[in-house]
Amino acid sequence: MYSRRYKLLVSVPPVLWVALFLLSPYALMFAHSLWSVSDGVIVHKWNLGNYATLFTNPVYLQVLFRTARIAASVTLLSVLLGFPLAYFLSFHTGPRKELLYQLVIVPLWVSYLVRGYAWKTILGSDGVLNAFLQYLHITREPLSALLYSPFAVVLMLTHIYTPFVFLPIYAALEHIPRPLVEASQDLGAPPSATFFRVILPLSLPGLLAGATFAFVLSLGDFLAPLLVGGHSGTMIANIVQSLFGAAYDWPLGAAISTLILVFTLAVLGLTQRVEKRWYFE
């Protein structure tokens, strides 16, 4: 076996890394959230004023709720798109499986920004979609509501996170031993019953993992609302960004960040517990 010294030696870099780049920033962030700002100077005095502002000022709550709503919509849509795709690929593609799998994964290699700008050119007033709708005489004027709206944010985030949802679901489906599917049919269950009573329950851990990805990643996203969200599509991360930037209110920004962190950890903890209960082998 490895010696104590060796174990200590190999564990130092990761511990150092986590301490330096995760734990201390979090501690710093939490400390900031309890300070305040006065005349552009951070006052190092403990108080809960920032949290009070957060829960009383309707603007922050409104954006928080909108963010949660957008994240939930993205999660739902990515699952609705990702699950059937994963199911089809895993169970009904035969020898083309590998190729199709690669095709689903390829968008992950394309820069997030590029995809954001692509949606801008599609949804914009003189964008591809509006030009097409006018060409077909479905609309007379360009629809300005397409871009710079929560709808556009949900669309773009769904596009980005569907592969993230697809992957764990696909892995879970691939892990279902095929004799189980045959056993279900053998015992008299038609395909629909086999799906709902064997395939779906056995893929739930993957589905939950994918949904958690989509929800948590969308919750903290600030590029999509920046690119295609406009004023009505602002999300909580944009507020944090402006508080740390132009507004120079680091303490309030830190308070919001702490709140998001706690919320995210709660979601992760919850899904992990549920996943454990659903873990079979």
Add this chain to the structure above:
Amino acid sequence: MTFAPSTAASPITALLDIRAVSKRFGPREVLTTLSLEIASGEFLTLLGESGSGKTTLLRLVAGFEQPTAGEIWMQGERLDKLPPYKRRVNTVFQHYALFPHLNVSENVAYGLQAAGAAKPEIATRVKDALAMVRMEEYARAKSTKLSGGQQQRVALARALVNRPKLLLLDEPLSALDANLRKEMQSELKSLQREVGITFLFVTHDQEEAMALSDRIALLRNGTLEQVASPREIYARPATAYAAQFIGQTNLLRATVSSGVALCGGFSFPCSSADGPQLFSLRPESIALASGAPQFADGVRFSATIHQQIYSGATELLALQTANGTSLRARIAAGEPLCGPQDFIFSASEVIPVRE
């Protein structure tokens, strides 16, 4: 061309009728115009090496594969056009395929629930089925926590609780260790007598096939080599392959002329037509001339003993006759032997076989 398999007494009521079924996977033909009838209440074993097509035939009956040609009928109903979930056939899978997210009784209840049985009925039947395989106390256990033998029993209960007309068993004992396998063999056999359900059993283990079956269907390269009771297939193998696959044998390449077969150093009377003919002679049919009872049709020969392998009650001798024919003889264990000895076998135990 295929030959008509020599069936033991033609079944009175055929439960399953496999008619000239062929199955192809791409360019590979796995089953070639195979016909087989299974009688109601019978324990029939599909025996063969891996790749002989036995599992494919089972999957055709279960409905997991479609025949390329031919038909499968069950009691006047065309079976091969039905999806698996509409067939009154249940399967015990090789690795049991118990549902990991359901406990033991939920696994057993699965088929009854799919059939829409009433709750109280499901409860009683599940209980009875678990009692039948002596697994009542594990009703609430997770199926993944059970040992191989226990999973095996649950898989049996899960299939039998639906009272199928035909139970398919795909090498169900192959994943168990030797002792447990023997135990499960006798349990399977008594269970089959108890429930009276027809069993179609797949195995590559000839001993298992002999111990369990009413009839054995021996498969080779997708065709039936012989279908007969274990006793008949052992005593009167139809082909050289059957004689070698089931038990050990000596194959004698002889020339027959007017009722006398001539092979190497010895000749014996036979009823085959003139010309070259292959014969099978079981090692235990050869005895030491000194201690053996005198046969009316005894054939004597002398041979040198090359090797003597002791195995408890019997021992196997490797012999070589004066003109170089190698033979194996199994005799009751006795004194160590050496040098040339006289041996004897009965001409009636030399069985003509096809190549």
